[in-house]
Amino acid sequence: MVEVFKWIKWGRILVVIFVCITLNSCIDPFEIETENFENILVINATITNEVKNQEILLSRTFRFEDDGPLSEEGAIVKVIEDASVEYTFEESSPGIYRSVQEFAASSGKEYELSIQTSEGRSYVSDKVTLPQETSIERIYPQKITNNNGVEGLGIFVDTFDPTGNSQYYRYEFEETYRIITPLWYPFDLIVTSEGENSFEFGLVNRPENQKVCYASNVSNNIKIANTTIFEEDRITGLEVNFIPAEDIRVDNRYSILVRQYVQSREANGFYEILSSFSESESLFSQIQPGFITGNIISENNQDEKVLGYFDVSSVSEQRIFVNRDDFLIDLPRFALECDLIELVKDPFDELITFHQRIGAFIDSNEVRYFPDAPPEPGEPIEFPGILSYFVPRACGDCTALGVSTAPGFWVD
The missing domain is CATH 2.60.40 (Immunoglobulin-like)
Incomplete structure (x- = not known):
C-alpha cells in the first residue's frame, strides 16, 4: 500500500x-x-x-x-x-x-x-476468516499491442475453482530480468601515480561480474478480478503485466512470479475502491472518491479515521521465464545511450591540467574506460596510446543498473 x-x-x-x-x-x-x-x-x-x-x-x-x-x-x-x-x-x-x-x-x-x-x-x-485456496492454472506470455498502440509482451493468468467458492481474486507480481553489458571492455583505466607535472595512467582488469547483472521490481498497482457474474468461477486471459518491446526488462531474459490471493467479498470491495482512487485520471474530477473505509477502527476514538484493511487470504503462486527472441525478435529493442565520450586537451591547458580532468572523470564513477577501437575477441590487447575515451557507466558496467549475483531461483 x-x-x-x-x-x-x-x-x-x-x-x-x-x-x-x-x-x-x-x-x-x-x-x-x-x-x-x-x-x-x-x-x-x-x-x-x-x-x-x-x-x-x-x-x-x-x-x-x-x-x-x-x-x-x-x-x-x-x-x-x-x-x-x-x-x-x-x-x-x-x-x-x-x-x-x-x-x-x-x-x-x-x-x-x-x-x-x-x-x-x-x-x-474485524474478525476475518481464511477463504479456500485455489491454485493458478497457468501463467503465460503473449506478444500483444496494448490499448495505447504499443507493442510488447503481455503476461496473462488463467485460474479455475470448480467448487465456485473463490470468486474474488487479487494479483501481485515480482519481476526479474537479466542485463547484458553492451560495451564490455576487459580493462579499466586508473591513475597509477601523480607527479608535479603529469599523471601516469595504467590498465587494470575490470571485474568479470560487471558483464551480466540482474534487476527486480515489484508490482505497484492493484489488479483485482471477480467471477460473480460468470457461470463458472473461472478467469481466462487476465492481463497482470505488460512490458513494451523497447523496455530493458525484455531486452534479454525475463522472469515473473505471479501471486494470486483469494480474498473475501469485503476485502475485494475495499481494494476495488482503492484501485479506482489510484487510477483517477483527473485531479480536478467532479467526482471525488472520499475516504476509503476499511475494517479497522480506533478503540480510543470511534470517529478517528483509519486507512487500511486487515485481510486473510489464501495464496497460490507460479513463476515463468521468457526469452525475448521467442516472442519479440522482430520488434525494436531497448538501447542505451552509449555515445563515445572523448576528453580533448584544450590547446591552452597545461598537460597536468588535462590529466587532472581525466583523473577526476575516472573518480566520478559515472563513466567506464572504452578505447575508440577496442580489439576483437582473441586479438592481443596493447596499451592504448590515447587515454581519454569513455562511455557512460551503464554501457560498460551493468552494476549501474542491477546486481551481479543471480537470484537463487534463476534458471538459464
Missing part, C-alpha cells in the same frame, strides 16, 4: 504539470499545497496460508507536496487467532513489522489484528 500512495502522489503532480502545459496558463510558478491535511494511520496487513514470518506495514498519510509517507515506528502489533492464540510482531525496519514466529492462517479459524502505537492509541480489526 505504501507503493500505491507514492504512485498516487506522483500521478497527481504529473497531472497538474500536464494541465498547466495544455492550458498554457501557468505563467507564474504554481506551488502545490495540501489543505485540510489529516494525519491518518495507514495499515497494510495481509496474513496468508503460507508458513512464514507474516508481515504488516504501518505508515502515515502524507501531504501532497511531501516526498512520501512516514513510517509508524514503535508500535505493538499482534494477530489474535480464535481469541486465544496471540502472534506477536517485531519491527524489523521502520514501519515494517514481522511475526516473531512463523505461522500460517488456517481455515475455520477467526483472526483479529491489534495495534497499539507508541503514543498509546489502540486499533482493532
